[in-house]
Amino acid sequence: MDVREHDLPGVGKKFAVTTNDGDRLTIIIHNSGHREIYFFERGEDYPAYAVRMEDSEARKLGAILGGAFFQPVMAESMDVVFSQLSVEWMKTGSSSPLIGKSLLEARVRERTGASVIAILRSGKAIPNPHPEERIAADDTLMVVGDREQVGRFGDLLRGPGRDG
Known part of the structure; x- marks a missing residue:
């Protein structure tokens, strides 16, 4: 830039x-x-747009442009993040041992390392559910973690001795 x-x-x-x-x-x-x-549009001598600011x-605009409010992740860093990240949508079966329990009571994060970041229920989304949110039959849970953590959550959701 000149x-x-x-x-x-x-x-x-x-x-x-x-x-x-x-x-x-x-x-x-x-x-x-x-x-x-x-x-200025390319090749033009007169400005196409003008903005006046106090x-x-x-x-504030300078702080935004300088990255004070948001720092984009560089592409190389994103490759590392995505190679380690697993996001899965998991349906709660009617016999899941988690039905009726809150996320807190189920100790999802503590037991699996994974996090439930959204719940789809009856066509409505519950983003970033509160720990007191109870898991219901036929919920679809958006789960994030590494592959092992998400796998452990799937096992927990299905219950002991169940294969999906």
Whole structure:
């Protein structure tokens, strides 16, 4: 990215920015604190879009762009995460020993290492269920963990001596 800085006497500073993809922006920071951002279409001399921001808005936008609110995971890191992560949808059979128990009472996380992150019940989703949420017959549970943890949860859901 190419950034060129220019003094604007009596106004503030101007930054002419060209991204690696060739997009052009001009940012003017006024002595009063407000900012103006201009976006130029390729090959055009006049801006296609302009945004005016107060100082506090510009600082918040800067924090967002700088990653203060969200840090994306790099692709290499995601490959490692997905190779170790297992997400399964498991249906509660009518004879499951977990029916009628809350997630807390069933000690799902403690016993298996897996987490129930959503429940589908009667066509409705219960995302991030509370530990007191009771498991019902015909629930579909979204379970996350590594493969072994999810496998242990499946065993727990089916009960001893049952194969699915």
